[in-house]
Amino acid sequence: MNIDAHQRFSDFIKSAGLKGTEQRAVILDAFLGTDAHVSVDDLHHIISNADKKVGYATVHRTMKLIAECGLAREVMFNDGISRFENTLDSSHHHHLICNDCGQIIEFSSKVMEIEEKRLAKKYDFEIESHHFKIFGICKSCRDQKKRNNSRTVL
Amino acid sequence: MNIDAHQRFSDFIKSAGLKGTEQRAVILDAFLGTDAHVSVDDLHHIISNADKKVGYATVHRTMKLIAECGLAREVMFNDGISRFENTLDSSHHHHLICNDCGQIIEFSSKVMEIEEKRLAKKYDFEIESHHFKIFGICKSCRDQKKRNNSRTVL
DNA sequence: ACGAAAATGAAAATCAATTTCAATACCGAA
DNA sequence: TTCGGTATTGAAATTGATTTTCATTTTCGT
Ligand SMILES: [Mn+2]
Ligand SMILES: [Mn+2]
Ligand SMILES: [Zn+2]
Ligand SMILES: [Zn+2]
Numbered sequence: 001m002n003i004d005a006h007q008r009f010s011d012f013i014k015s016a017g018l019k020g021t022e023q024r025a026v027i028l029d030a031f032l033g034t035d036a037h038v039s040v041d042d043l044h045h046i047i048s049n050a051d052k053k054v055g056y057a058t059v060h061r062t063m064k065l066i067a068e069c070g071l072a073r074e075v076m077f078n079d080g081i082s083r084f085e086n087t088l089d090s091s092h093h094h095h096l097i098c099n100d101c102g103q104i105i106e107f108s109s110k111v112m113e114i115e116e117k118r119l120a121k122k123y124d125f126e127i128e129s130h131h132f133k134i135f136g137i138c139k140s141c142r143d144q145k146k147r148n149n150s151r152t153v154l
Numbered sequence: 155m156n157i158d159a160h161q162r163f164s165d166f167i168k169s170a171g172l173k174g175t176e177q178r179a180v181i182l183d184a185f186l187g188t189d190a191h192v193s194v195d196d197l198h199h200i201i202s203n204a205d206k207k208v209g210y211a212t213v214h215r216t217m218k219l220i221a222e223c224g225l226a227r228e229v230m231f232n233d234g235i236s237r238f239e240n241t242l243d244s245s246h247h248h249h250l251i252c253n254d255c256g257q258i259i260e261f262s263s264k265v266m267e268i269e270e271k272r273l274a275k276k277y278d279f280e281i282e283s284h285h286f287k288i289f290g291i292c293k294s295c296r297d298q299k300k301r302n303n304s305r306t307v308l
Numbered sequence: 309a310c311g312a313a314a315a316t317g318a319a320a321a322t323c324a325a326t327t328t329c330a331a332t333a334c335c336g337a338a
Numbered sequence: 339t340t341c342g343g344t345a346t347t348g349a350a351a352t353t354g355a356t357t358t359t360c361a362t363t364t365t366c367g368t
Contacts, residue, residue, distance in 0.1 A: 017344090017345085018345070018346090019333080019334050019335070019344085019345055019346070020334075020335090021333070021334075021345090021346065021347080022333090023346080023347070023348095024346090039324090040324085040325085041324085053348095054347090054348085055347060055348035055349070056348080056349090057325095057326080057327085057347080057348060057349080057350095058346080058347060058348065060324095060325070060326075061326090061346090061347090076230075080234075080323085080324070080355095080356090081323095081324070082324085082325085096273070096274075096277055096279050098279075099282060105277050105279065107273055107276075107277065109269055109273065111265065111269045112266060112269055112286075115263055115265045115266055115269070116288060119250070119261055119263065119288070120250075120288070120290070122261075123250055123259050123261065123292075123293075124292075124293040125250050125252075125259065125288070125290050125291070125292055125293065126290045126291045126292075126296060127288055127289070127290040128253055128289050128290040128291065129288075129289045129290070130286070130287060130288040130289065131286075131287055132266075132284070132285075132286045132287075133284060133285055133286075134270060134273070134274070134279070134281055134283075134284040135281070135282050135283045135284065136274070136279050136280045136281040136282040136283070137279070137280040137282065138277075138278075138279055138280075139277075139278040139279065142280060171313090171314085172314070172315085173313085173314055173315065173364080173365050173366070174365075174366090175314090175315065175316080175364075175365075176364090177315080177316070177317095178315090193355090194355085194356085195355085207317095208316090208317085209316065209317035209318070210317080210318090211316080211317060211318080211319095211356095211357080211358085212315080212316060212317065214355095214356070214357075215315085215316090215357090234324095234325085234354085234355070235354095235355070236355085236356085
């Protein structure tokens with residue numbers, strides 16, 4: 001189905017005149033092993049916890065490469081930290097982000113994709129990327145608040 | 155029509171147990187005097203150029219207050235800098251951002267607002283804010299590229 | 309005017325991201 | 339396989355926006 005991610009990365013590396021290294025393999029594996037939205041720091045910890053040693057700067061540089069070759073997408077929520085998500089095993093989507101617990105709900109919307117194309121045409125704009133983010137309070141956080149409020153009243 | 159922005163800000167200040175100061179007035183005026191997406195640094199320069207002296211930290215803290223009271227909305231594009239835009243004299247909208255020249259085109263979309271409400275209901279999510287950002291290349295940058303390319307060929 | 313509380317601003321701290329650079333590793337050519 | 343030019347690594351330093359600190363000043367209800 002998909003071209004193997006490792007293959008794709010090494011093709012990218014080669015075609016860019018770069019070199020394959022043990023560190024890059026370790027980082028790619030760590031990244032492919034998560035299904036969350038991981039920061040450079042997250043990945044650096046994951047790698048360290050697996051008793052491998054790769055410098056923070058190298059994780060950072062390699063994640064940029066992995067994103068550049070299309071295996072990762074860089075997303076920023078509201079905390080000023082860049083996070084990466086696997087693009088191969090998830091289709092295009094957007095995010096609902098809970099302001100309380102940080103939970104992230106993914107969604108996709110055909111309606112929005114169509115509307116976006118209409119807007120691009122209207123403004124004669126060539127789209128390279130786009131992102132819709134909805135911030136608010138998730139159901140479980142609202143429920144928890146309700147419980148706390150009734151407790152306060154008692 | 156609108157409650158006067160100054161009135162609204164001073165009401166907010168008062169109700170929060172804060173104090174009115176000359177600096178806050180200067181900063182609010184500077185902010186209301188622009189119609190762009192201005193950073194703290196932008197505003198600090200605007201104020202300095204007008205031969206007034208307000209510390210950078212005070213501009214920062216005051217813009218947070220102005221946003222908190224609903225007179226400004228904080229937006230972040232892709233350069234890691236927070237910018238503020240006037241909410242009173244512009245209605246709710248989203249942004250097309252040119253990756254080449256940084257130009258920002260504003261748009262609003264009824265379709266998206268409706269779709270967003272549908273999604274919130276679907277995921278039982280209480281929306282507090284949302285933002286749709288489309289990155290790409292604007293018409294004039296595309297035209298310029300074309301011109302450069304034909305020049306290269308010659 | 310007094311005095312408690314808040315605000316100011318210069319400087320320092322924070323913190324993710326990025327750069328530096330000397331040492332090391334990669335890899336194609338011979 | 340060795341060689342050698344090039345890329346990579348990683349610890350430490352730097353960057354740059356944001357945020358905090360804290361001594362001093364200002365505000366504003368009484
Ligand atoms: Mn996602
Ligand atoms: Mn705008
Ligand atoms: Zn939540
Ligand atoms: Zn442009």
